[in-house]
Amino acid sequence: xxxxxxxxxxxxxxxxxxxxxxxxxxxxxxxxxxxxLSPERFSLREEQFFLIIAVLIGAASALAVVCFRxxxxxxxxxxxxxxxxxxxxxxxxxxxxxxxVIALLVVRLFPRARGSGVNQTKAALYxxxxxxxxxxxxxxxITSALAxxxxxxxxxxxxxxxxxxGLASALGRRLKLSREKLRLIAPVGAAAGLTAAFNSPIxxxxxxxxxxxxxxxxxxxxxxxxxxxxxxxxxxxxLGDEPLFRxxxxxxxxxxxxxxxxxxxxxxxxxxxxxxKYIAYLRPRLRKLPPWTQYLQPAAAGxxxxxxxxxxxxxxxxxxxxxxxAMHEQYTWQILALLGALKIVTTGLSFSSGTPGGLFAPTxxxxxxxxxxxxxxxxxxxxxxxxxxxxxxxxxxxxxFAGILRAPMTSxxxxxxxxxxxxxxxxxxxxxxxAYFISRTFQRTPIFDMLSRQDGLDLPSLEExxxxxxLRVEDAMRPPIGQTLTGExxxxxxxxxxxxxxxxxxxxxxxxxDWSGVTRAELLxxxxxxxxPLSRILDQNIPYLHPDHPLDxxxxxxxxxPILPVVHRANVQQLLGILSVQDVVRAYRGAGLGxxxxxxxxxxx
Amino acid sequence: VGARSTKVAVTVTLVIILAGFxxxxxxxxxxxxxxxxxxRRWFDRGEQAMQAHMPGFAAEAYRTALNYNRENEFxxxxxxxALLAENRLPEARAHLLSLWEQEPADGEVNLxxxxxxxxxxxxxxxxxxxxxxxxxxxxSKPREQRTAVRxxxxxxxxxxxxxxxxxxxxxxLLADAPPDPADQLRLGQMLLEVNEPTHALxxxxxxxxxxxxxxxAWLGASEANLAxxxxxxxxxxxxxxxxxxxxxxxxxxxxxxxxELLRIDPLARRLSLAERTSRVAxxxxxxxxxxxxxxxxxxxxxxxxxxxxPAFAAxxxxxxxxxxxxxxxxxxxxxxxxxxxxxxKNPDALESTMQYVFEVERTTAPICPGPSVADRALWxxxxxxxxxxx
Numbered sequence: 001x002x003x004x005x006x007x008x009x010x011x012x013x014x015x016x017x018x019x020x021x022x023x024x025x026x027x028x029x030x031x032x033x034x035x036x037l038s039p040e041r042f043s044l045r046e047e048q049f050f051l052i053i054a055v056l057i058g059a060a061s062a063l064a065v066v067c068f069r070x071x072x073x074x075x076x077x078x079x080x081x082x083x084x085x086x087x088x089x090x091x092x093x094x095x096x097x098x099x100x101v102i103a104l105l106v107v108r109l110f111p112r113a114r115g116s117g118v119n120q121t122k123a124a125l126y127x128x129x130x131x132x133x134x135x136x137x138x139x140x141x142i143t144s145a146l147a148x149x150x151x152x153x154x155x156x157x158x159x160x161x162x163x164x165x166g167l168a169s170a171l172g173r174r175l176k177l178s179r180e181k182l183r184l185i186a187p188v189g190a191a192a193g194l195t196a197a198f199n200s201p202i203x204x205x206x207x208x209x210x211x212x213x214x215x216x217x218x219x220x221x222x223x224x225x226x227x228x229x230x231x232x233x234x235x236x237x238x239l240g241d242e243p244l245f246r247x248x249x250x251x252x253x254x255x256x257x258x259x260x261x262x263x264x265x266x267x268x269x270x271x272x273x274x275x276x277k278y279i280a281y282l283r284p285r286l287r288k289l290p291p292w293t294q295y296l297q298p299a300a301a302g303x304x305x306x307x308x309x310x311x312x313x314x315x316x317x318x319x320x321x322x323x324x325x326a327m328h329e330q331y332t333w334q335i336l337a338l339l340g341a342l343k344i345v346t347t348g349l350s351f352s353s354g355t356p357g358g359l360f361a362p363t364x365x366x367x368x369x370x371x372x373x374x375x376x377x378x379x380x381x382x383x384x385x386x387x388x389x390x391x392x393x394x395x396x397x398x399x400x401f402a403g404i405l406r407a408p409m410t411s412x413x414x415x416x417x418x419x420x421x422x423x424x425x426x427x428x429x430x431x432x433x434x435a436y437f438i439s440r441t442f443q444r445t446p447i448f449d450m451l452s453r454q455d456g457l458d459l460p461s462l463e464e465x466x467x468x469x470x471l472r473v474e475d476a477m478r479p480p481i482g483q484t485l486t487g488e489x490x491x492x493x494x495x496x497x498x499x500x501x502x503x504x505x506x507x508x509x510x511x512x513x514d515w516s517g518v519t520r521a522e523l524l525x526x527x528x529x530x531x532x533p534l535s536r537i538l539d540q541n542i543p544y545l546h547p548d549h550p551l552d553x554x555x556x557x558x559x560x561x562p563i564l565p566v567v568h569r570a571n572v573q574q575l576l577g578i579l580s581v582q583d584v585v586r587a588y589r590g591a592g593l594g595x596x597x598x599x600x601x602x603x604x605x
Numbered sequence: 606v607g608a609r610s611t612k613v614a615v616t617v618t619l620v621i622i623l624a625g626f627x628x629x630x631x632x633x634x635x636x637x638x639x640x641x642x643x644x645r646r647w648f649d650r651g652e653q654a655m656q657a658h659m660p661g662f663a664a665e666a667y668r669t670a671l672n673y674n675r676e677n678e679f680x681x682x683x684x685x686x687a688l689l690a691e692n693r694l695p696e697a698r699a700h701l702l703s704l705w706e707q708e709p710a711d712g713e714v715n716l717x718x719x720x721x722x723x724x725x726x727x728x729x730x731x732x733x734x735x736x737x738x739x740x741x742x743x744x745s746k747p748r749e750q751r752t753a754v755r756x757x758x759x760x761x762x763x764x765x766x767x768x769x770x771x772x773x774x775x776x777x778l779l780a781d782a783p784p785d786p787a788d789q790l791r792l793g794q795m796l797l798e799v800n801e802p803t804h805a806l807x808x809x810x811x812x813x814x815x816x817x818x819x820x821x822a823w824l825g826a827s828e829a830n831l832a833x834x835x836x837x838x839x840x841x842x843x844x845x846x847x848x849x850x851x852x853x854x855x856x857x858x859x860x861x862x863x864x865e866l867l868r869i870d871p872l873a874r875r876l877s878l879a880e881r882t883s884r885v886a887x888x889x890x891x892x893x894x895x896x897x898x899x900x901x902x903x904x905x906x907x908x909x910x911x912x913x914x915p916a917f918a919a920x921x922x923x924x925x926x927x928x929x930x931x932x933x934x935x936x937x938x939x940x941x942x943x944x945x946x947x948x949x950k951n952p953d954a955l956e957s958t959m960q961y962v963f964e965v966e967r968t969t970a971p972i973c974p975g976p977s978v979a980d981r982a983l984w985x986x987x988x989x990x991x992x993x994x995x
Contacts, residue, residue, distance in 0.1 A: 052615075056615075060618070060622050060625065063622065063625040064625075066629055066633060067629055067632055070632055070633055073636060074636060077639070082647070082669070083647075084665070084668060084672060171614075171618060174614045174618070175611055175614045175615070175618075176610070176614075238629060238630070239633070242675060242676055246706075247703070324675075325668070327699070328699040329696045329698075330696050389695075390699060
């Protein structure tokens with residue numbers, strides 16, 4: 001945005017003088033005001049405009065998600081009552097009857113409301129040019145609120161992410177953003193939505209970068225961060241800035257405790273694996289059932305969850321209040337372990353039945369229960385140690401998040417952010433890393449990729465992309481045999497040298513940090529007086545590469561040059577090799593990248 | 606990006622956001638009110654359950670209240686207290702530590718943590734939290750609250766038989782001079798319990814200086830004087846207590862005791878030898894009668910043949926009859942030398958005779974309840990003698 005031009009006079013010494021002051025007439029005043037507010041004055045580059053839009057998206061998403069969360073709470077009170085232990089008729093009937101309503105809405109009105117919000121946002125980014133229909137957003141809001149409020153074992157974060165993405169998409173379309181920006185705007189909204197759902201902007205930014213966009217670029221990162229901050233400010237304005245969980249004080253008293261956290265990582269890793277395999281087994285089978293069963297599947301899931309909920313109401317809904325109870329040592333280790341196992345069952349039922357809702361909160365619930373069970377069991381084994389069960393529950397949440405959702409960085413920062421407890425970072429990293437490793441080893445495809453493939457969408461797997469080895473210049477360069485000349489070499493000597501050479505192009509260090517290149521024909525055509533060195537004749541510099549540069553960078557730099565020099569980073573004049581387009585192609589072929597990528601995409605569990 | 610339609614879209618978006626802000630505000634406000642109302646309702650249920658001594662129900666109700674008002678520290682504190690009452694100590698501790706992290710100087714949180722540590726028999730932690738509570742922040746009546754905590758801590762030390770630290774706490778209280786008469790009375794009583802009669806008297810006198818019509822204070826002053834061996838002052842104080850409240854049975858008994866003490870005390874100063882020997886002889890007779898009565902009460906045969914060589918019993922209960930028998934035999938042997946005439950001839954035996962009397966009273970007091978006033982008086986003298994010796 002440029003400032004309005006001001007009439008400025010100059011003094012003799014060149015300094016700016018004050019503008020001439022005169023009393024403006026009313027007409028002059030209005031015309032200058034119009035000029036100030038004219039569209040031309042507000043002209044912005046699209047990048048700057050995108051950042052401003054990101055702030056607006058953050059605010060709008062937060063408002064929508066706050067309303068969404070409040071709606072869930074109100075529905076829960078209306079449907080299940082205000083007590084922590086709802087009455088049996090409510091537990092039995094609410095999820096089942098609401099399940100019928102949800103199925104009707106999803107099948108008849110909002111078919112795209114079912115499924116994972118994360119994948120739908122990715123689909124908007126990679127398939128639909130950033131387009132998420134407003135109808136989907138409304139449907140997601142209504143059906144997810146009903147599902148979670150009635151006790152289906154699902155969470156509000158995933159739908160919040162999609163609501164944010166949908167709002168962003170609608171705004172982007174309305175503002176007629178370019179196709180590139182329109183595609184990126186959905187993840188920006190997703191970050192805002194997730195921030196408002198979790199009250200954790202860092203987690204949201206990391207998750208969207210790690211799982212939805214898959215790359216760190218300054219442009220998109222700035223927009224995502226701004227949207228998350230704006231969303232956090234608005235969300236905290238309404239719902240306060242308390243961390244999601246309040247955990248009793250924790251200090252790692254002895255390094256030996258890390259062994260217990262490592263065991264939690266192992267148990268959490270296998271629990272994650274069980275959950276993902278269970279979804280991988282159940283969901284396709286339920287989807288293969290006759291279409292009319294889709295009207296009944298959420299109700300059937302609700303019925304089963306209600307039956308379990310009569311004895312264990314903790315497994316119903318998002319379960320945040322019960323996570324808090326587990327952290328405050330309300331349950332024995334047996335009950336905690338049972339609740340963790342039952343949550344796996346109920347969440348699998350709810351999610352696979354096509355009931356809209358997210359996996360984040362159930363994942364955290366399972367983690368808290370399993371972590372708490374491990375902590376309690378350890379306290380049972382070693383009663384003289386003051387084992388902090390709350391800390392185990394917290395670490396367990398991160399562990400299952402890393403194991404199920406396979407977002408290792410997000411899982412670490414999420415735990416720090418939702419608890420406001422930074423002393424726990426070492427156990428969290430250890431346990432998460434173990435769970436992530438186990439999950440990756442026994443389940444190659446991450447859950448979101450698996451779900452998208454079950455839905456017939458070929459979305460890029462960001463984890464698989466991260467695993468594809470990055471080819472570098474050093475993988476493709478070859479020794480510079482016979483293709484170098486020195487800058488000090490007199491022209492006649494150089495001409496004599498290249499005359500009998502089979503090579504057509506030669507690289508020449510011309511002093512300082514510069515390299516030049518010359519073809520044999522050009523060199524032979526050159527005429528100079530006396531023994532003028534080559535460095536004084538060659539005036540066109542060529543780019544050079546370092547061995548650690550990615551081959552992608554090499555391709556961008558190589559342009560029309562037949563070869564480029566590969567030089568040492570500490571001494572640019574030291575030639576390590578040369579690289580041509582053919583070398584790059586050969587390296588890519590040798591790595592077999594195309595085949596491996598295709599194979600990875602084709603894997604459907 | 607400069608088209609007019611874009612500006613219109615941005616303006617419309619801003620307007621929608623502002624309108625959404627207002628709508629969300631009212632929606633959230635409505636929800637918040639509903640939640641606060643539910644929270645209060647469940648909290649009230651919890652309070653009722655606590656009053657009905659149903660801490661389990663109360664904990665559940667407080668927990669639900671907390672669910673609707675997560676930031677309410679008081680709800681969490683009440684939940685912790687209910688859990689503590691329910692003896693769910695680890696759970697209570699977890700909630701209390703959460704609160705403590707938020708407000709490490711909160712007096713009530715520290716006090717509850719101290720009580721929890723007492724239940725968990727964690728001596729170090731309990732002392733630390735009690736001291737935190739004494740020096741902590743109290744929302745209402747801080748002085749009274751700190752006084753109450755210090756009393757509780759002194760009480761705790763007394764239970765732990767850590768008399769010196771109990772004394773230290775009580776002397777701190779005395780220095781602080783709690784304004785509440787009930788606290789002053791309690792302080793005096795506890796000072797007496799930790800064997801600090803001088804300071805106890807100070808506490809009672811302080812109370813009497815403000816209100817000399819308090820029969821309990823006079824009674825306390827009487828007990829303190831009695832403990833200090835000032836029987837005349839003790840008698841005077843107990844008489845005052847009876848005078849103010851004739852129905853105060855404890856004061857009446859105290860008066861009888863002090864009068865009896867003044868009447869029979871063989872160790873009183875300025876007694877003539879005749880009077881002293883007379884009192885010692887009477888005390889001896891009293892002790893022998895006490896032994897006989899006690900033996901009869903407990904069915905202990907005093908004249909059996911094997912009492913000359915009593916077997917030492919393994920446990921205390923079994924050892925008691927033997928002690929009575931031994932004392933009786935010893936008394937029979939001393940009887941001839943413990944008459945008034947014999948004592949007058951041999952004043953050196955006065956002390957040993959009185960030691961015997963004290964030994965009888967000390968031995969019979971724990972096993973034979975319901976001593977006469979004279980026996981109680983002798984027992985007090987025995988106590989006094991032990992203190993003096995110590």
